[in-house]
Amino acid sequence: EWLSRFGYLPPADPATGQLQTQEELSKAIAAMQQFGGLEATGILDEATLALMRTPRCSLPAPPAAAQARRRRQAAAPTKWNKRNLSWRVRTFPRDSPLGRDTVRALMYYALKVWSDITPLNFHEVAGSTADIQIDFSRADHGDSYPFDGPGGTVAHAFFPGNHHTAGDTHFDDDEAWTFRSADAHGMDLFAVAVHEFGHAIGLSHVATARSVMRPYYQGPVGDPLRYGLPYEDRVRVWQRYGVREFVSPTAQPEDPPLLPEPPNNRSSIPSLKDVPHRCNTHFDAVAQIRGEAFFFKGKYFWRLTRDRHLVSLQPAQMHRFWRGLPLHLDSVDAVYERTSDHKIVFFKGDRYWVFKDNNVEEGYPRPVSDFSLPPGGVDAAFSWAHNDRTYFFKDQLYWRYDDHTRRMDPGYPAQSPLWKGVPSALDDAMRWSDGASYFFRGREYWKVLDGELEAAPGYPQSTARDWLVCGDPPDDSSEAAGADGAPPGQHEQSRSGDGYEVCSCTSLASPLPVASGLLVAATTLLLLLPLFPPSVLWTVAWALAL
Template identity: 50%
Template sequence: MNTPRCSLPDIIGSEDMLKKRRRKRRYATTGLRWKKSDLTWSIQNYPSLPPFLKPYEVDTIMTYAFKAWSDVTNLKFHATSSSEQDRADIKISFARSLHDDGYPFDGKGGTLAHAFFPGEADVAGDTHFDDEESWTYLDDSGTDLFAVAVHEFGHALGLSHSSSHPSIMRPYYQGAVGDIASYILPEDDRYAIQSLYGRKSSLSTPSPNHPTSHLPKPPSPPRPKVPSQPDPSVQNRCEGGFDAVANIRGDVFFFKGPYFWRIQRSGSLVSFHPALIKNFWIGLPPGTTKIDAVYERKTDSRIIFFIGSQYWVFKDTMVVAGYPRPLSDWELISHDGSEVKRVDAAFIWAHNGKTYIFSGREFWRFSEGLESGRRRPDAGYPRNSSLWKGAPSNPDDIITWGDGDAYFFKDNSYWILKSGGLDQDNVSHKSTAVDWMMCPEPTPTTLPANPRHRGECNCGLNGASQMSASSWLLFIILLLYPGILI
């Protein structure tokens, strides 16, 4: 469970998540803890982007972030000397993209930071912040370093995510939490950390490592700024019209323009702000402004991107040598004999493990093996996509998720075909913005004629994927339905 990234996904069904998004959950712990109460920490380097928090300001912020946890437990945190910084229990660094831990950052927005749980590995407790973020203190123009540090140190001490409000361990960034000198952990987080390390045995004077009366003054809040026009890409999160949607390693990625948003398998949106595709998927054309379709290949876990008349194959986040290749490899020929020039949707149907490619109002089925290169559709294709009754015949994209259900996305709505079944005439559309992007519910005057009942949340541990916990895949026993031959 030495897992990085803020967001530790729950192993729960996706439909359960959508039905129960608002059910409150108490704190969650990993069961991992440090076996000692005196812990050392060090800062390996400092942020490099404006507004350039000074090193002493970063030191102060980190000291107070640790103090939030030591104030309610018997834990003690000691900053190491420069000569001992590589021996610290918790090593703090600011890094970009690929940074030698197997968990690349995705640029501005998206995943802000990640931390490893306690354990025996060398990386246990280490905490990494994305250096492409603008780290600030009490400044809405950037990301508040103190708020994120308190959260990540919670993971480094063994806490998972909490859906309780106003827990600092909620799975997504909530903005600044106020003056660091007077910050107190919310009740839920106090109970959580005390369940691992016990309550503080007695009130004591500050440790020499935390001489609060001598700490440098926290960074001053910035002067009020003239409000700027919101980033259109952020506004578009609630407007729908995503170019592609893909289930990759159990997380759902929503692509729009040059950006993507990421939903952990727990149902948690990593960030309201999108990340740049080019900063995460290394090998796509630098000027990529639209992804047509994406899916993860079942046979070898390679990730396939379709853009225009070409496609790319990725191993994790790096393109495989020899790509891109022409879309003609797939031999997609329409009923009228014309060659398909662009793909609209691609997914693997859990019912039979086959790959389905959609273009226009037609779809093709593929029985993919481990072979590479030329591909040929199964006999009898293409077929008309209207066969998927209850779903749009020209979807923006499709994924299989949860208990083998097929999710069709179109504009700002989605449809669920239970267990991927075809003949489901009574399928109703749901709001992608509300259920996936955490946008406000529509007002009663704009609700659809038959609004579906919405339940409460059971999101629990947030999620950017983790390798031991986040690579846990849900192995679903699929029920085969005879007579479905598409």
């Protein structure tokens, strides 16, 4: 049965009298031994049985005779006829120590192994349509390659072609998937993914001992950040697609996703050295969303509620709140809420994403040329209530856009600034619930009253002090008194000059990791309050408390 399953022996058919002879069986065993790097004796010895018990790919590794038969037939398409390929993880492992972000990052790096040396570009998408759909499944899952529990067959992928499963890649969810683990019984997900994505771009199994395309699992292949394909595999993929002559920004972002050191990344508690301090930084983007203010810095953001309360002194993580932003996205350039449909638009470089509440819309990211904007992206974006137009800023220029007709107004770009007293180059801009517009540059901001074309008197002012509830910038002496100048152990009620409030507590003792986790969990839960029904919030609260 094993020899028939993997293409070494045609299946017996008692109904037609086609039975296996001892000679055919011996030839099949010899072919399997030769392909597996064993001495081709045709005898089912212990070494052969051990190789047959080795975990492997579900796809067959047919002997030369079967390959010759296929060559005499019309060749099926075995390569992609396009260079930009989308991918998504449709279903994730159910009982795995690997978190979703780790799984997605490993898929990214496994695809990058192939795109680094070929003209192929891979980009992750969040919608239901993707060239390469990735699933973690069990047993019979609707194709011709059912899984068989732990061990045995561990994964398979479909070759390119004119069929709906082209490129799709399936992993056995019964396997103990690992990453950077000392567990000798686990299955290294990165190593298996590199192999399967080789199939997804058209490479078949080979017998070469050092090839990643051998059908048998060979253990971890090394660090995903440094791994390079063996020479034999590079030659084969070059013969199919050619050599990469340039680096595409789509295929190789400047800041690829981070991989955690431990194999379990279910916790999303940020590293303290990675978290920016709201009181001594300028912001990448500022936006009013659903009547609330969001201040973005790096991978994090702070939020002020409708009644002008800072939700938490600690920032929340973008990727936990807006699902669908790429893992490698470590900052955004601009964010605004469209007045036409109240969807939220994120800009980064030459691309943008559209979100409905917390969920990315299908088909994104898309190029900023959709807005008739030039390459390079924007520095700031906001909708001005005075004329219901959206303004985009880049360096010394600005554009005026109609979100209702999805057209750029004629005569733009124009030279900044439109508003007297506002800097010609901006970091951020937003409209606030008081009707005024606010413009940010560096650590200062300017206020323009509704309908006015000039900054209000007395500006610029300090962004940190007036919006983020900060006093003087923190220094070495302030650390002993807490992050915001409050004596250790003291409960502090702060209010800025414009009435923004926050309630915070500091502890006499150094914070324990559990306490930090609860703080981040509570922050995330508070951020989710306006967007989810109470039943969901109870579920989230319970999960965070576990």
